[in-house]
Amino acid sequence: MIRDNQRSYxxxxxxxxxxxxxxxxxxxxxxxxxxxxxxxxxxxxxxxxWHKSVGILLLALTVARVVWRAANKKPELIGSRFEQIGAHxxxxxxxxxxxxxxxxxxxxxTADGRGISVFDWFEVPALITxxxxxxxxAGEVHWYSALALVILAGGHSLMALKxxxxxxxNTLKRMLKPQx
Amino acid sequence: xxxxxxxxxxxxxxxGATAAQAEDYVIDTDGAHAFVQFKISHLGYSWLxxxxxxxxxxFSYDESNPENASVSVTIDTASIDSNHAERDKHLRSxxxxxxxxxxxxxxxxxxxxxxxxxxGTLMGKFTLHGVTKDISIDVKEIGSGQDPWGGFRRGFExxxxxxxxxxxxxxxxxxxxxxxxxxxxxxxxxx
Numbered sequence: 001m002i003r004d005n006q007r008s009y010x011x012x013x014x015x016x017x018x019x020x021x022x023x024x025x026x027x028x029x030x031x032x033x034x035x036x037x038x039x040x041x042x043x044x045x046x047x048x049x050w051h052k053s054v055g056i057l058l059l060a061l062t063v064a065r066v067v068w069r070a071a072n073k074k075p076e077l078i079g080s081r082f083e084q085i086g087a088h089x090x091x092x093x094x095x096x097x098x099x100x101x102x103x104x105x106x107x108x109x110t111a112d113g114r115g116i117s118v119f120d121w122f123e124v125p126a127l128i129t130x131x132x133x134x135x136x137x138a139g140e141v142h143w144y145s146a147l148a149l150v151i152l153a154g155g156h157s158l159m160a161l162k163x164x165x166x167x168x169x170n171t172l173k174r175m176l177k178p179q180x
Numbered sequence: 181x182x183x184x185x186x187x188x189x190x191x192x193x194x195x196g197a198t199a200a201q202a203e204d205y206v207i208d209t210d211g212a213h214a215f216v217q218f219k220i221s222h223l224g225y226s227w228l229x230x231x232x233x234x235x236x237x238x239f240s241y242d243e244s245n246p247e248n249a250s251v252s253v254t255i256d257t258a259s260i261d262s263n264h265a266e267r268d269k270h271l272r273s274x275x276x277x278x279x280x281x282x283x284x285x286x287x288x289x290x291x292x293x294x295x296x297x298x299x300g301t302l303m304g305k306f307t308l309h310g311v312t313k314d315i316s317i318d319v320k321e322i323g324s325g326q327d328p329w330g331g332f333r334r335g336f337e338x339x340x341x342x343x344x345x346x347x348x349x350x351x352x353x354x355x356x357x358x359x360x361x362x363x364x365x366x367x368x369x370x371x
Contacts, residue, residue, distance in 0.1 A: 039351070039352060039353055039354065040352070108266065109265070109266060111265035112264060112265035112268075114265070134265070135266065135268060135269040136258075136269055136272060139269055
């Protein structure tokens with residue numbers, strides 16, 4: 001029930017999937033909102049503190065997720081060959097954008113050699129600091145990849161609803177609860 | 181004898197030439213012996229210091245006619261450096277310098293009023309954030325002379341206080357942080 005099998009996802013994958021969905025939407029909203037704050041707003045400093053702390057934890061979770069995914073059987077894909085390839089490419093792109101968004105965000109804050117504090121609990125050190133105009137370039141990548149990610153995630157949800165309501169398949173159900 | 185005469189003629193004409201006309205200097209940005217720094221209050225409690233790393237310019241200065249001095253400087257606004265990547269990114273954004281829209285700031289002098297004591301006032305047009313204003317920079321001559329490598333150098337320092345809102349930069353940093361003090365340290369190599 002924890003691990004994935006050929007018929008369905010297990011609780012670990014299901015949990016990580018929905019936690020990621022929640023965090024991605026929350027971080028996007030927070031990131032967008034915090035840029036509008038005035039200098040004297042209490043959240044001017046708290047917003048980025050939460051955004052970066054949660055972002056680093058999501059990056060760690062995503063790396064663990066990729067490892068977990070590789071170590072588990074994959075549920076069989078439903079639908080035509082065309083739909084299967086489309087789903088594969090879509091999911092691959094979701095992973096790429098997820099990682100690109102988080103890594104570029106990390107590169108903004110660490111461009112001057114400062115590490116990123118995670119809830120004042122531990123600090124992730126800066127590794128790459130010598131890309132020309134690093135914080136600006138990483139900033140552009142961070143914004144566009146985050147935007148692409150939430151748009152693609154929206155499409156991902158629509159496809160899930162289509163498979164559930166129109167095609168009457170258990171695509172969505174098996175991501176809600178392990179199927180027998 | 182002929183050679184000696186020729187040499188003295190040549191040197192006399194060279195010295196004559198340098199004394200009679202303005203000397204042109206290129207600001208030594210290659211060797212980083214010139215600085216464009218700024219200072220702005222943080223909340224009214226302390227100073228925030230920063231600088232522009234990339235700029236270029238030249239000046240001409242004639243010791244016997246200092247009132248004819250002129251200066252021209254162009255600053256790459258994206259090179260702002262306050263020793264904090266996130267803050268620099270914010271300063272480059274359209275909340276402040278908007279470096280995509282306004283990649284350059286520039287200063288062109290219009291006149292120079294020497295006070296006769298090694299200080300003076302340099303008037304000119306300063307363009308920042310697409311807005312051009314007349315400013316006057318308080319100038320102090322630091323020194324001039326041969327450098328150890330066969331060249332001739334001359335240096336000045338300058339100071340001016342700018343009000344950010346005058347240049348359309350109106351992000352609210354608080355009542356103590358409306359003005360920014362600019363400190364210039366300029367060394368030129370005679371051409």
